[in-house]
Amino acid sequence: MIPKIEKYELIFPHPNDANKDGIVAWGGDLNPSRLIRAYQAGIFPWYSKDDPIIWWSTNPRLIMELDDFKITRSLRKSIKKFEYRFDTNFIDVMKNCSSVTRNNQNGTWISDDIIEAYSVLNSMGIAHSIGSYLDNKLVGGLYGVAIGKVFCGESMFSIENDASKSAYAILVKHLKHWGYDFIDCQVPTDHLKSLGAKEVKREYFLDRLYRVNMDNIGHNWDIENSLLDN
Structure with a gap:
């Protein structure tokens, strides 16, 4: 199960807990506080149009x-x-x-x-x-x-x-x-x-x-x- 980020939740799972494809979590939004926290943790958003926001920490x-x-x-x-x-x-x-x-x-x-x-x-x-x-x-x-x-x-x-x-x-x-x-x-x-x-x-x-x-x-x-x- 890939964790879901709720609307008012700013804390991400640890990036080392990402699945084999590098997905850390999904959901949430793109407000500045969330984006800043993501980059500080080594996580970035990447998703297709009309899909939910997917948060990544790739390996390698x-x-x-x-x-x-x-x-x-x-x-x-x-x-x-x-x-x-x-x-x-x-x-x-x-x-x-x-x-x-x-x-x-x-x-x-x-x-x-x-x-x-x-x-x-x-x-x-x-x-x-x-x-x-x-x-x-x-x-x-x-x-x-x-x-x-x-x-x-x-x-x-x-x-x-x-x-x-x-x-x-x-x-x-x-x-x-x-x-x-x-x-x-x-x-x-x-x-x-x-x-x-x-x-x-x-x-x-x-x-x-x-x-x-x-x-x-x-x-x-x-x-x-x-x-x-x-």
Whole structure:
């Protein structure tokens, strides 16, 4: 039996009690307090439209050590093509990401409810986006949640070649400057592995997560222009 989260219940089961597929619980809602508690515990929502909210803690977990990010010669050239903007057009970044499916899931998991919930987190300084612009047009980017010194990547999109990879590279550069520990990539994908992400056991991930100050939320991402000079 997968535990159900009731409407006014904010406490999650322990992520190590997830079933073999990585499902921790179902139900509840996407209010900011619940989302923050979920990420602090290493849990994230992922579900299809018209389905109940499903809360996950996958095993294995995919993480990106900031020093392991791979920048190829061609990517270094691509990075110089774009302009990068943090936390502008957050909703547009999410809507573009909604056209991308996760693994073999039918349709998008980024529903209107997800967009509304994470927009609230963005207004609280907890969810962030970075967009790649070409000729003043948004052509790629990503968004995620910053809790403590961990950035939990949610989704990315690319219209122009290397636009999302370039945004990711700029993100990594800033996270290192700000003293972040690692990026939680959540579900293993070949794309992120090709960039340097690695699979780890859930127990290892949770141990790393709990060692970071997860109570420190709402980091104001003040961008230093010098870091954007490639």
